[in-house]
Amino acid sequence: MINLAAGQCVACRGGEPTLANDEVEDLLFHVIGWQVVDADKVKRIEKAFKFKNFAEAMEFTNKLAAIAEEQGHHPRIITEWGGVTVQWWTHVIQGLHRNDFIMAAKTDELFG
């Protein structure tokens, strides 16, 4: 397993290609439970996390927001009673970049 969680997002200014399908498959192997979803024709990776109540879901949401700001890379966070669903993708290339898998691994690490 690559330690993706230890990685740092690199600047992605657009113009770069999205990851090829086989690269996505390889990286998915290193972030357990994440799956590719298509939303508005853009590939994203998504995972749902369970919590005891709304307060704990919000606590996780805030911790995740802090690492997103730190890395300058922002997810879609769906927060509700008992759960948080996280989606990562790279807006500027409208698809998946290695950065998204680094952030997925960091998200898992945060969940602990």
Next chain:
Amino acid sequence: MINLAAGQCVACRGGEPTLANDEVEDLLFHVIGWQVVDADKVKRIEKAFKFKNFAEAMEFTNKLAAIAEEQGHHPRIITEWGGVTVQWWTHVIQGLHRNDFIMAAKTDELFG
């Protein structure tokens, strides 16, 4: 216009009917920009709010979470760079209750 924002959620323990379509229509008139969406066969009301960046979206998410906890009624909050989408519905009756419109009005008031 009824001042729904000044209302307080009443305890809803299930067994109560969901709002009838004409009641929903009437209440929608008092919360501008909210629309009914069907998600997993459950009627919800939803509205998207725009922000300048991720930090402002998170700030709104946290303020909304605080009033949700205060009223004991919790939305689905979808937070991303530049926007927050809020869905209200009443889990215990799997549909819409007057409480949801009170919370929609409070959400609008918060957005200011």
